[in-house]
Amino acid sequence: MENASWIRAMFEEGERLKDLYGPESLFDFTLGNPIEEPPQELKKELHDMVARQTPGMHRYMSNSGYGDVREQIAGFHRENSLLPFTGDHIIMTVGSAGGINVVMKALLDPGDEVLVMSPFFVEFMFYIGNHGGVMKLVETKEDFHLDMKAIEEAITEKTRAILINSPNNPTGAVYHEDELKELASLLARKKQEGHRIFLISDEAYRKLTYADTPLPDVFNLYDDAVAVYSHSKDLGLAGERIGYIAVSPCIADERPLIDAMIFANRILGFINAPALMQRLVGKFQKNSVDVSGYRRKRDAIYNILIESGFDVRPPAGTFYIFPKSPIEDDIEFIRVLQQHHILAVPGVGFGRRGYFRLAYCTEMGVIERSRSAFMEVGKLYR
Amino acid sequence: MEDRVILSNKIKKLVMDQEGWTRKMFEAGIRMKKDYGAENVYDFSLGNPEIEPPLSLKARLIELLEDPAPGMHRYMPNNGYEQVREEVAAYLSGRCGLPFTALHVFMTVGCAGGLNILFKAMLNRGDEVVLPSPFFWEFKNYIENFGAIPKIVDTKEDFQLDVGRIEAAITAKTRAILINSPNNPTGVVYSEESLKELADLLSRERRKGREIYIVADEAYRKLVYSEAPLPDLFGLYDLVITVTSHSKDLALAGERIGYVAISPHIADTPLLVSGLMIAIRALGFVNAPALFQRAVGSFQGSSVSIDDYRQKRDFLYDTLMEAGFECVKPTGAFYMFPRSPLPDEIEFVFKMQEEERILVVPGRGFGRKGYFRIAYCVPMETIVKARAGFLRAGKRYIGR
Numbered sequence: 001m002e003n004a005s006w007i008r009a010m011f012e013e014g015e016r017l018k019d020l021y022g023p024e025s026l027f028d029f030t031l032g033n034p035i036e037e038p039p040q041e042l043k044k045e046l047h048d049m050v051a052r053q054t055p056g057m058h059r060y061m062s063n064s065g066y067g068d069v070r071e072q073i074a075g076f077h078r079e080n081s082l083l084p085f086t087g088d089h090i091i092m093t094v095g096s097a098g099g100i101n102v103v104m105k106a107l108l109d110p111g112d113e114v115l116v117m118s119p120f121f122v123e124f125m126f127y128i129g130n131h132g133g134v135m136k137l138v139e140t141k142e143d144f145h146l147d148m149k150a151i152e153e154a155i156t157e158k159t160r161a162i163l164i165n166s167p168n169n170p171t172g173a174v175y176h177e178d179e180l181k182e183l184a185s186l187l188a189r190k191k192q193e194g195h196r197i198f199l200i201s202d203e204a205y206r207k208l209t210y211a212d213t214p215l216p217d218v219f220n221l222y223d224d225a226v227a228v229y230s231h232s233k234d235l236g237l238a239g240e241r242i243g244y245i246a247v248s249p250c251i252a253d254e255r256p257l258i259d260a261m262i263f264a265n266r267i268l269g270f271i272n273a274p275a276l277m278q279r280l281v282g283k284f285q286k287n288s289v290d291v292s293g294y295r296r297k298r299d300a301i302y303n304i305l306i307e308s309g310f311d312v313r314p315p316a317g318t319f320y321i322f323p324k325s326p327i328e329d330d331i332e333f334i335r336v337l338q339q340h341h342i343l344a345v346p347g348v349g350f351g352r353r354g355y356f357r358l359a360y361c362t363e364m365g366v367i368e369r370s371r372s373a374f375m376e377v378g379k380l381y382r
Numbered sequence: 383m384e385d386r387v388i389l390s391n392k393i394k395k396l397v398m399d400q401e402g403w404t405r406k407m408f409e410a411g412i413r414m415k416k417d418y419g420a421e422n423v424y425d426f427s428l429g430n431p432e433i434e435p436p437l438s439l440k441a442r443l444i445e446l447l448e449d450p451a452p453g454m455h456r457y458m459p460n461n462g463y464e465q466v467r468e469e470v471a472a473y474l475s476g477r478c479g480l481p482f483t484a485l486h487v488f489m490t491v492g493c494a495g496g497l498n499i500l501f502k503a504m505l506n507r508g509d510e511v512v513l514p515s516p517f518f519w520e521f522k523n524y525i526e527n528f529g530a531i532p533k534i535v536d537t538k539e540d541f542q543l544d545v546g547r548i549e550a551a552i553t554a555k556t557r558a559i560l561i562n563s564p565n566n567p568t569g570v571v572y573s574e575e576s577l578k579e580l581a582d583l584l585s586r587e588r589r590k591g592r593e594i595y596i597v598a599d600e601a602y603r604k605l606v607y608s609e610a611p612l613p614d615l616f617g618l619y620d621l622v623i624t625v626t627s628h629s630k631d632l633a634l635a636g637e638r639i640g641y642v643a644i645s646p647h648i649a650d651t652p653l654l655v656s657g658l659m660i661a662i663r664a665l666g667f668v669n670a671p672a673l674f675q676r677a678v679g680s681f682q683g684s685s686v687s688i689d690d691y692r693q694k695r696d697f698l699y700d701t702l703m704e705a706g707f708e709c710v711k712p713t714g715a716f717y718m719f720p721r722s723p724l725p726d727e728i729e730f731v732f733k734m735q736e737e738e739r740i741l742v743v744p745g746r747g748f749g750r751k752g753y754f755r756i757a758y759c760v761p762m763e764t765i766v767k768a769r770a771g772f773l774r775a776g777k778r779y780i781g782r
Contacts, residue, residue: 033457045523047447053440060430060635094491097666109390126664130502132392193627239458239672241491242636253388260393265398269498270491274671275636 010334014343016186021341029358032169034319036289036361038236046280049101057279060282063272064262065092065244069282076285076336077246081219089254091261092273095206096230096243098265098369100127100163103226103245104198106257112160112202115151119144119322119352121169121202124317135158137351141314144171144322146179152186159196162187166215167205170321170350170357172298177216184222191224201227207234207288209317212297230231231281233319234288236243294319294360300367301360307371308378319361322347325354326381336380340373341349370371396523406667407731411741418739424760424768427741429566431716431759434688435633443677454676460659460669462489462641468677470641471680478616480646488642488658489670491574493627494637495662496642497524497560500597500623502665505530511597512551512559514543516719516750517565518599539571540710541719545579552587558595559584563612564602567748567755568719571606571693574613581619589619598624601640602715603770604631604685607692612714620647628678630716631685639674639681659713684705691716694758694765699749701769705776716759719745727754730779737778738771 010030014355018026037043049057064070070087083324093099108114110132116124118137128135139156141147151162162183187197201218206229209215218225230243245261247254265272272278299316305312305323312323325333330346330353337344337356347355360367389397407427415423434440446454461467467484474482490496505511507529510538513521515534525532535551538544548559559580563572584594600616603626606612615622627640642658644651662668695712702709702720709720724730727744731754734740745753 011603015764031457035453035456037452038455043447043450050440050443052448053434055434056432058435058634059432060428060629092665097663099666101666105390123663127666130664131390147767151501231459235630237455239455239669241668241671251388256394256397257388260389260397261395264393266494267520268527268665269524270667271494271638272636273672274638276673285690289469297387310611340434357704 008025009291010343010345013338017338017341017343026341026343027220027366027373029360030343030345030361032320032359032361033238034233034289034361035363036236036237037129039289040378042235042280042284042287045283046165046276049276049279056079057124061272061275063266065090065273066278066282068084069278072282073244073246077219077223081217081246082341083219084249086244086249088258089249091245091258091265092278093228093243093245093265094270094273095232095241096202097123097127098241098270098273099228099230099243099245100200101130102261102269102270103228104128104131105268106260107160107198111158113158113243114361115147115154115162117164119170119347119355121165121252121321122351123348124163129165140171144168144173146175146183148179148186148205149184151183155197156224157191157195159195161200163200163202165202165204167209169318170320170345170347172318172320173313174211174215174316180216180221187222187224191254196224199225201225203227204230205233205318208294208319209290210291210298211316219246219248219250223252224249225250231277235281235284236289237277237281240274240277242273244273245341252378263356275308297360297362297367298362300364303305304367304371304374308333308374309382310374310378319359321358321360322355323358327355328354330356337377342370342373342377389734392739393777407735407741407743409637410735414735414739417492423739423741424764424771425741426756426758426760426768427435427743429717429757429759430635431686432761433633433690433759434682436684436686439677439684442680446673446676448697449636455672458669458672460662461655462487462670463675463679466675469679470643471683478614480616482643482646483649485655486644488644488655489642489675490625490642490662490669491667492629492638492640493599493625494520494524494627495638495667495670496627496640497521497597497599497668498527498663498665499658500625500642501525501528501530502661503654504595508555509557510553510555512548512556514548514561516541516565516567516748516753518562519747519749520696521560521599522561525560531555531756532773540567540597541565543572543576543580545576545583548580549583552592552594553738554592556592556594558597560597560599562601563601564605564712564714565717566602566715567716567717567743567745568710569715569716570710571608571714577613577615577618578636580686584619584621593621595621595623598622600624602630605688605691605716606686607695608713616645616647620645623648628674628681630677632681633686634674634678637671637674639670639678641670690762693760694760697762698756698758698765701765701772705773706780707772707776714756718756718758719748719753720756722752722754723775725752727752730754733779734771734775738768738775739773740768
């Protein structure tokens with residue numbers, strides 16, 4: 001609760017400052033609540049679906065979701081991975097947050113350990129702790145990429161799974177195929193030694209990458225893989241809570257695992273993913289909000305930070321950037337930013353002191369107008 | 383380590399517990415529909431109402447989507463849109479005569495989501511929740527999800543609350559009593575008298591320093607057949623939290639929309655709301671689906687037609703009586719819970735399947751052996767066509 005309340009605390013301070021100075025003169029980079037609208041054709045289809053009023057369209061369906069929607073999504077994964085995904089390997093969920101909870105409930109017994117790469121999205125701590133699991137943090141390297149040695153050292157007899165999140169919140173890092181292959185071979189080695197470790201991949205930002213090469217597909221790298229997706233970011237549907245779990249067809253005994261997840265979806269109170277949104281997203285698996293808009297914003301904020309003298313890496317995905325704080329005390333630095341009307345979240349909120357996170361899923365104008373404020377703050381530490 | 387199973391031991395046990403007869407029944411049902419055609423199998427096993435939302439609600443949805451407001455699909459505060467919460471609060475204030483505000487309303491992913499976040503926020507490991515039986519089996523899972531313990535207490539012969547038994551079940555660890563009226567699976571509406579008795583008991587406990595909450599699942603609140611409306615718990619006792627969904631009253635089960643309502647008499651409401659905010663995030667719900675929040679705000683006073691359900695209830699109840707079954711006449715919801723003519727109700731349920739192609743659920747699925755549940759939220763035609771089967775079963779097993 002302590003950690004997670006940072007974002008909220010910042011948000012509330014922001015509200016206070018907005019009242020004080022007016023929202024126009026405030027640069028709010030705290031929340032990952034994308035302002036991008038869903039694609040126009042999706043909005044139209046949503047309207048048309050409701051207007052068609054198909055009988056039964058708002059009723060319960062199977063707890064795993066509509067069969068035809070799951071089949072559509074399986075088709076997307078078949079194409080991506082060339083693996084024999086069927087609708088049975090897909091479970092529709094209440095966003096990826098719901099999906100990860102379902103996966104954890106199915107996998108974890110009290111005391112089981114889950115490795116999480118730090119810096120990390122703090123909610124992971126809850127998702128694991130909810131079901132009696134223990135989160136074991138593993139620091140990433142200086143460039144926020146996987147530190148294989150640290151991962152290997154963190155594995156104990158109780159390690160049940162490793163949870164990765166690429167493209168990453170808060171750093172914007174996208175893991176390369178090479179490092180994922182290295183991770184996969186480490187896990188494969190452990191499996192040969194008789195220790196089965198699941199790879200859980202949170203791919204909520206999957207479609208928000210800026211590189212030309214597509215995101216490596218975890219299903220092609222390691223058999224015991226489960227990936228969790230959401231359409232909050234790629235289709236701009238964050239508030240509608242729609243996502244899904246994809247279970248690798250290469251898992252040797254996948255059926256009981258899938259059944260347990262469907263069961264967990266029920267008893268955790270989700271029951272099923274929202275009906276109307278399931279039908280909608282099934283048709284838009286290949287679509288995404290306009291990434292080029294985010295790329296322009298990334299370039300703008302990155303250039304402003306560099307110009308202002310910050311130590312920062314250009315993010316390869318998501319809409320977050322994670323610069324180094326000029327002073328060790330990131331909380332103190334956040335206060336300095338606030339004095340210049342910039343709202344950001346301290347790195348400690350993601351398990352990494354001495355950094356801060358900016359969410360640039362805002363209007364371009366906010367980024368542009370924030371330039372002089374960042375320049376002024378930069379000057380203070382020259 | 384090689385024999386480490388794919389599932390956690392905890393979930394494996396839960397899955398196995400339910401496997402046995404539910405799976406067998408479910409599969410038999412599917413097989414039958416295939417063999418005889420779905421229209422020749424009378425499926426009374428599911429509480430999935432085969433009705434449509436009110437036309438005005440559909441119109442409201444279209445209106446929302448015809449002119450989509452920018453940002454209408456984004457995140458909003460974790461407890462939901464303020465305007466929607468205000469609409470719900472106004473409805474509650476009007477209904478109960480208490481000063482509900484938007485703070486007292488917390489939008490949730492259906493009733494099931496509401497109960498889970500509430501228990502996550504309220505319960506410590508080892509805390510006890512009194513649960514009158516028969517009960518909706520998932521309640522047990524919702525309580526156990528957070529390491530708390532359901533204390534199952536039988537109701538009376540007529541399925542009304544047995545406050546004496548409840549009193550006997552209360553311990554220092556009792557944190558709440560979870561009631562569900564109109565009740566799934568019995569269709570019984572708890573009488574005002576019994577609720578007053580419960581409130582008196584809890585008030586006495588409170589004076590002894592025990593703060594026990596009434597958590598009321600009111601998913602079926604608007605499905606009541608009697609003239610008298612459902613007694614209002616908020617007026618009977620201070621520590622009341624209700625959890626509601628629009629699955630049944632607005633026929634939106636698949637859309638997962640409901641809310642938690644906190645009594646204005648509860649002093650610690652801001653703290654409880656903060657706890658719920660954390661819980662709804664931690665459990666991964668994050669917020670209730672955005673579009674349907676906006677849709678239901680102005681439909682608080684509405685409901686699907688109760689008259690259709692009443693007709694179905696009357697026809698089915700008369701059929702059961704004529705066949706000789708013993709059954710408490712339901713005054714709410716869309717369930718009936720007759721006594722099984724065979725001591726082992728699972729045997730009877732399978733007989734009904736095999737001999738009459740009638741699908742019902744054994745009472746032990748609701749914590750009460752020797753009974754079975756009929757969900758009559760099906761087309762009237764199904765009930766009419768199943769009549770002969772019930773009558774024959776009556777002759778065969780009850781001996782008329």
